[in-house]
Amino acid sequence: xxxxxxxxxxxxxxxxxxxxxxxxxxxxxxxxxxxxxxxxxxxxxxxxxxxxxxxxxxxxxxxxxxxxxxxxxxxxxxxxxxxxxxxxxxxxxxxxxxxxxxxxxxxxxxxxxxxxxxxxxxxxxxxxxxxxxxxxxxxxxxxxxxxxxxxxxxxxxxxxxxxxxxxxxxxxxxxxxxxxxxxxxxxxxxxxxxxxxxxxxxxxxxxxxxxxxxxxxxxxxxxxxxxxxxxxxxxxxxxxxxxxxxxxxxxxxxxxxxxxxxxxxxxxxxxxxxxxxxxxxxxxxxxxxxxxxxxxxxxxxxxxxxxxxxxxxxxxxx
Numbered sequence: 001x002x003x004x005x006x007x008x009x010x011x012x013x014x015x016x017x018x019x020x021x022x023x024x025x026x027x028x029x030x031x032x033x034x035x036x037x038x039x040x041x042x043x044x045x046x047x048x049x050x051x052x053x054x055x056x057x058x059x060x061x062x063x064x065x066x067x068x069x070x071x072x073x074x075x076x077x078x079x080x081x082x083x084x085x086x087x088x089x090x091x092x093x094x095x096x097x098x099x100x101x102x103x104x105x106x107x108x109x110x111x112x113x114x115x116x117x118x119x120x121x122x123x124x125x126x127x128x129x130x131x132x133x134x135x136x137x138x139x140x141x142x143x144x145x146x147x148x149x150x151x152x153x154x155x156x157x158x159x160x161x162x163x164x165x166x167x168x169x170x171x172x173x174x175x176x177x178x179x180x181x182x183x184x185x186x187x188x189x190x191x192x193x194x195x196x197x198x199x200x201x202x203x204x205x206x207x208x209x210x211x212x213x214x215x216x217x218x219x220x221x222x223x224x225x226x227x228x229x230x231x232x233x234x235x236x237x238x239x240x241x242x243x244x245x246x247x248x249x250x251x252x253x254x255x256x257x258x259x260x261x262x263x264x265x266x267x268x269x270x271x272x273x274x275x276x277x278x279x280x281x282x283x284x285x286x287x288x289x290x291x292x293x294x295x296x297x298x299x300x301x302x303x304x305x306x307x308x309x310x311x312x313x314x315x316x317x318x
Contacts, residue, residue, distance in 0.1 A: 009037035018180055018209045018305050026183030034183050035135060035159070042136035046114045051079070051146070054252070055117045056177040057207070057278035057310070058083025058241035059234055064090060071124055081251045083241035088117045091174045091203040092125065094230065094314055103127040105171035108195070110160045110188075111135075111178025115143030115153075122153045128172075133158045161187040168197045176205045180212060186219045193225035196317035202226065204313045207238075207281065209305055216313075226315040235281075238310040242282035246274055268299055280304035 013034035017026065026034065064086045068075055076082030092099050102125040109118045112132030122130055132155040134140050143155040158164045160175075161184050173192055182188050192202050208216065220228055245252035256270050271290045281304075286294070293299045 031183035043138035046139035055084045059237040060240035107172040200317045202315045230314045235310045239282040242278040
């Protein structure tokens with residue numbers, strides 16, 4: 001499958017998953033096609049992205065940034081704008097035991113990508129044994145080659161809907177901006193409940209369409225093994241981060257500008273990156289040059305799913 005076919009399959013699958021009005025389950029050839037496309041997309045991302053580049057849409061909360069700065073002085077001064085780190089920090093801070101309660105625990109991130117987010121968390125809570133899992137073989141290979149540190153930080157390839165871990169073997173599980181790509185959300189959450197120890201916790205952060213949120217709430221109501229402690233809408237802070245990144249002169253824009261491209265290619269690349277990292281969610285409207293190119297069929301003018309909220313939800317295994 002070539003790159004345009006992969007992208008078409010991925011975007012079609014995303015729309016099918018997130019606009020579904022029925023039960024939120026996809027199986028068989030349909031699910032396999034989406035997973036294959038997703039793996040290929042993130043294989044390409046792992047190959048093309050630089051060390052420490054964007055891991056998620058991020059969030060902009062001055063209080064969170066100050067808390068991280070107190071623990072890791074200067075964390076946002078080199079190679080990052082600090083927004084992606086804030087989402088990862090939130091994932092642990094709002095667990096029942098907070099960051100300090102992570103000491104001596106086993107933590108699994110499902111959907112870890114190239115491992116940069118989990119590597120950041122390993123600096124915050126160094127006594128926690130961390131494992132990252134991702135569907136993309138290339139992302140996992142890169143993470144193990146550049147970030148792994150024995151049993152304290154390791155990465156494995158696997159499927160979120162069929163976790164390669166024993167029952168009740170994990171204390172903490174995080175899932176950040178990943179589950180909206182899963183064909184069967186119910187199966188994923190049942191796998192979470194299976195691998196968590198009683199009293200263990202899930203920190204789930206993702207973006208939702210209206211339909212996907214309805215599916216999530218129906219599934220969680222029917223899953224007695226997990227008790228949902230919190231459900232916070234963090235959309236405003238996420239939109240603030242995306243808008244900061246879209247601003248000319250931001251670290252995000254400067255990184256794109258440094259790449260060797262002719263002006264037309266750079267315009268298209270910038271537009272594509274803004275769409276990929278939450279532009280539509282934050283009110284992005286393409287410039288006149290992109291609108292002109294869209295009329296010629298060179299690029300899509302408006303694209304993206306109607307994502308309505310970005311949420312942080314915490315559950316405890318009964």
